[in-house]
Each structure stands twice: as C-alpha cells, then as structure tokens.
Amino acid sequence: MTTPTRQVQNSYDCIVIGGALVGASVAYGLGKAGLKVAVLDGDDSAFRASRGNFGLVWVQNKGAGCPDYARLSLRASRLWSDYAEELRAISGVDPAYQRSGGLTICVTADELEFYRSLNARIEHEVGGPHVPAEFLDGKALRELMPAAAADLPGALYSPVDGICNPLALLRALHEAFRRVGVTYLGHHNVNRVFCRAPGEFIVETGGSQRCLTAGKVVFAAGLGNTRLVAEVGLEAPLTPLHGQIVVTERVGPFPCVPNGMLRPTAEGSLLIAHSEANVGFDTRVMAPAACAMVARCLRAFPGLRHIRVVRTWAALRVMTPDGLPIYDQSESCPGAFLVTCHSGVTLAPFHAGEIAGWIASGVRPEACRAFTADRFHV
Amino acid sequence: MFERISETRTLVTIYVDGRPVHARQGDTVAAALMSLKSPQVYRLSQVNGRPRAPYCMIGHCHECLVEIEGQANQQGCLVEVADGMRIRRQLGRAEVEI
Ligand SMILES: Cc1cc2nc3c(=O)[nH]c(=O)nc-3n(C[C@H](O)[C@H](O)[C@H](O)COP(=O)(O)OP(=O)(O)OC[C@H]3O[C@@H](n4cnc5c(N)ncnc54)[C@H](O)[C@@H]3O)c2cc1C
Ligand code: FES
Numbered sequence: 001m002t003t004p005t006r007q008v009q010n011s012y013d014c015i016v017i018g019g020a021l022v023g024a025s026v027a028y029g030l031g032k033a034g035l036k037v038a039v040l041d042g043d044d045s046a047f048r049a050s051r052g053n054f055g056l057v058w059v060q061n062k063g064a065g066c067p068d069y070a071r072l073s074l075r076a077s078r079l080w081s082d083y084a085e086e087l088r089a090i091s092g093v094d095p096a097y098q099r100s101g102g103l104t105i106c107v108t109a110d111e112l113e114f115y116r117s118l119n120a121r122i123e124h125e126v127g128g129p130h131v132p133a134e135f136l137d138g139k140a141l142r143e144l145m146p147a148a149a150a151d152l153p154g155a156l157y158s159p160v161d162g163i164c165n166p167l168a169l170l171r172a173l174h175e176a177f178r179r180v181g182v183t184y185l186g187h188h189n190v191n192r193v194f195c196r197a198p199g200e201f202i203v204e205t206g207g208s209q210r211c212l213t214a215g216k217v218v219f220a221a222g223l224g225n226t227r228l229v230a231e232v233g234l235e236a237p238l239t240p241l242h243g244q245i246v247v248t249e250r251v252g253p254f255p256c257v258p259n260g261m262l263r264p265t266a267e268g269s270l271l272i273a274h275s276e277a278n279v280g281f282d283t284r285v286m287a288p289a290a291c292a293m294v295a296r297c298l299r300a301f302p303g304l305r306h307i308r309v310v311r312t313w314a315a316l317r318v319m320t321p322d323g324l325p326i327y328d329q330s331e332s333c334p335g336a337f338l339v340t341c342h343s344g345v346t347l348a349p350f351h352a353g354e355i356a357g358w359i360a361s362g363v364r365p366e367a368c369r370a371f372t373a374d375r376f377h378v
Numbered sequence: 379m380f381e382r383i384s385e386t387r388t389l390v391t392i393y394v395d396g397r398p399v400h401a402r403q404g405d406t407v408a409a410a411l412m413s414l415k416s417p418q419v420y421r422l423s424q425v426n427g428r429p430r431a432p433y434c435m436i437g438h439c440h441e442c443l444v445e446i447e448g449q450a451n452q453q454g455c456l457v458e459v460a461d462g463m464r465i466r467r468q469l470g471r472a473e474v475e476i
Binding site: 147249250251252254266267268301303304306307308310 | 424425440450451471474475476
C-alpha cells in the first residue's frame, strides 16, 4: 500500500489544534473534503480523555433539558455502523464497533423510578418518540444478563446503544486522516493563535515548526482549549472531571450487555466504571472511588467477585458547565472554530461529517445550533 | 530454549499439564517452564491463538499467564515454584468461570 507523504509546509487551508478523538475526527472530515490540513498535537504529558475512556456509543438517558442534544446523540449513534466500516476500509484498523444494545442497571427501586421519569422527560422535550427503550424487570434483565443479582429491581434497555474500542478508534482515525493527505505534527504544543488579517491565522508552537499560518483554525484540544481561544474571540469554559476504569483479567464466555458500570471487550477482559470527582488537573488513581465503583458493580454482578483486577487508570473528562458540547465560530475572527465535548466517542461520526462540513463550507448545520458558548451568558 | 548455567540449587518436582518435571528451588514458574526442552510453547494467546512467552519477567507485561494450582491467569514470572506444584499451560482462552 502506498500512502501519500507530504512535506511539512508552513501554510494550510486549515490547522486543527489537538489530535485526539475530536481533532482527529474533524481533521479526517476536512481532509476528505479536499482541504490542505495540518493537525498540531501535544505530547504524552497532555491530558487525554481519548486514551482513558470507556468506549460507549451511548444515547439512553442523554439530553434532559436539551432536546437538541438528545437528538444529536441518537443521530450520531445511527451513523456509527457506516462510520466504523468506512474507517476500517480506509485505515485497515477496525474500531470494533458493536451495536450491542445497552442497559442502565438500577440497584434500588428509587433509581429505577428516577430513570423512568428522566426518560419520560426526555421523550416529552424531544416532542415525540425518541430512543426506543424499554424497562425490564429483574427477571427480564437476568434473561439478558444471567450474572445480574437476583434481587435487582430492573433496568432500562435500549437497542441503539453500543460500544467500540476507543484506542482502536483513535488509531483508525490517525491512519485514515493520513490517507486523505492530512499532515500530523505531534510534539507541537500550540502556545498562541492570533488573527493577523481576515482569514489569516498565525499559529505559534513549541515544536520544530515554530510558526504556521492557516486560513482557518479549529480548536479541538480538549482541556487545552481554554487558555488558547480568548485571543480569537472564543470562549471555552472547560473543567476537568476525574473518572476511573478498572480492568479485569480475561474471562471465559460471559453474556454482558454493556451498561454504565460494566462492559466487555473483544479481547476478553471486562471494564468497570463509573466514578466522578472534581480534583482539578490530577490523573492519579483514587483508590476509594475505584473501590466504590467496583463495590457497586459487585452488588449488581456478585459472581464477579472471583475475577481478578489487573489494572486501573484515571482520566479527565472535558466538561462544559452544562455538560453539553460547544460548537462555535468566532464572530470577531471568522474562520476560528471551537469543537469540544464530553462524549467524543459517541459523537465522532458527527464531528467527521457535519462538523467538518460546516468548517469547510461555512454553513452551520441545524443539528448544532443550540451549542454556541453564548448560552452560558443568558 | 534456554540452558541453565551451572546449577547447585535444590531440585524440586513440579507438574506441567500433569507431567512431572524438575525445576530448581528459587525458580519462578516462568523461568522453570522456559528451561524445559518440552513443551516448547509456553502458552497460546487468549486473543488470537498465537504462541506467546514471558517477556519482561518483572510483572509488567502479562505475557507469562499460566494456571497455577487451579487458578488461571497467574503471572508465572511472579510466582516461585514449590515442590509438587501443579501448573497448567493456557492454550487459548482462560477458563475463568463467572
Ligand atoms: C473516564 C472517562 C470515560 C469516558 N467514557 C466515554 C464513553 O463511554 N463514551 C463517550 O462517548 N465518551 C466518553 N468519555 C469522553 C471522551 O473520552 C471525550 O469526550 C473525548 O475523548 C474528548 O476528546 P478530545 O479530543 O476533545 O480531548 P482529549 O482526548 O482530552 O485530547 C486533547 C488533545 O489535545 C491536545 N492538546 C492539548 N493542548 C494542546 C495544545 N496547546 N496544542 C496542541 N495540542 C494540544 C492533547 O495533546 C490531546 O491530544 C469518557 C471520558 C473519560 C475521562
Ligand atoms: S513476563 Fe511480563 S509479567 Fe511476567
């Protein structure tokens, strides 16, 4: 196979800052649209949610208070099968997407009631049928997952939810954007971006290419966006939210429908989540929180107590004040875009498709009109 | 695969897939298995079925997984042999039942 090699140049149609899930998705879409694109990425010391996440492609329970987000999540999940196949074909790397269906497992009757009303609210706000989902009682849950504890009150099941291997997704995206001619510059931390003239951005980096110019610039640097965007008239009020994953040894066949606390992997280990903590820019593992989430998982699946844990890690979610994405273009410096979100796995096909299309064409898609940063000022 | 240099440590007997073989006191399970002429294959990958063998010998890489005394997925490089120890190679997916 031959791959296009391109010499590093200093001037691009578009520079994407950040080469993790969000930046790589956007860059791939822009490369496909024929733009001359460079991705400037940090190094291994960066905070990178994309390398520490749970890999769910998730819709259920999302979007209360923001029907556009509920719709966006559903739309992205519907794009996923084709997207995974496209990435596999162009990159040779399979992101291992499976539309497995997904569960919200409730450990108490109150939880079940909470999710019942949450989903009724989302459906009401969306204004019609939304996620096809059904509530299962304990018996129906155990038919899907025989390992579920006998006394669980029930679960919410939706067939649209799924999983992928997020590290394979990132690999696939990097290979895919290279195939469509995108230049990748790792170890190029961006220190400053400013607009020299309309449609002319100067990007200063700490890498070997100190200064680059571009007609457009996309901020997709996760938590790194915040300090960069003010100079071009954008706003990225992002905070880190600590989360942990625990990995078990590889096990024999185990019927497991992915859910918020447990998912299978193609290789045979199980991943356990979910914890949240506000601890600032700190990716150390926090044992008490990890133990609490494992305890909850054991409450739901007591048989797992025989399974050994082999490793655990923590990563920082990229959170906006309301947890929703920011898709914005600067008014004072048109051509400067901000693309950032939690759920960058789920939304990946949308970023490579409509968001890249918006950046290439300037025409803002309907689906993202609710996600400008001015919502934080009303 | 490996030759022992001069050996003075006490001999112990361990059972590999039911077959009695010699090891030396102080060997790790991984070292003991790799010093055998046979079997040649340490284990087969749980993921793709290909032959694998210990790599780091210091507990990091998990390439040395082996069943020891009925407990699957043990890191052979972290466990010392004992006289009479029963070891089974993992040829494919571990049978950890839930
Ligand atoms: C524990 C956990 C579980 C999660 N589970 C899920 C899930 O199940 N499903 C889901 O959809 N989402 C999940 N997420 C969220 C998802 O991982 C993130 O939304 C996504 O990875 C964000 O990607 P990103 O590209 O914006 O940022 P990051 O992955 O944080 O990467 C930022 C990138 O920008 C680069 N960068 C930063 N500053 C600069 C700079 N100045 N110059 C150049 N480059 C820079 C860094 O080097 C890095 O590559 C989870 C997150 C966590 C932490
Ligand atoms: S050989 Fe690497 S963990 Fe045992």
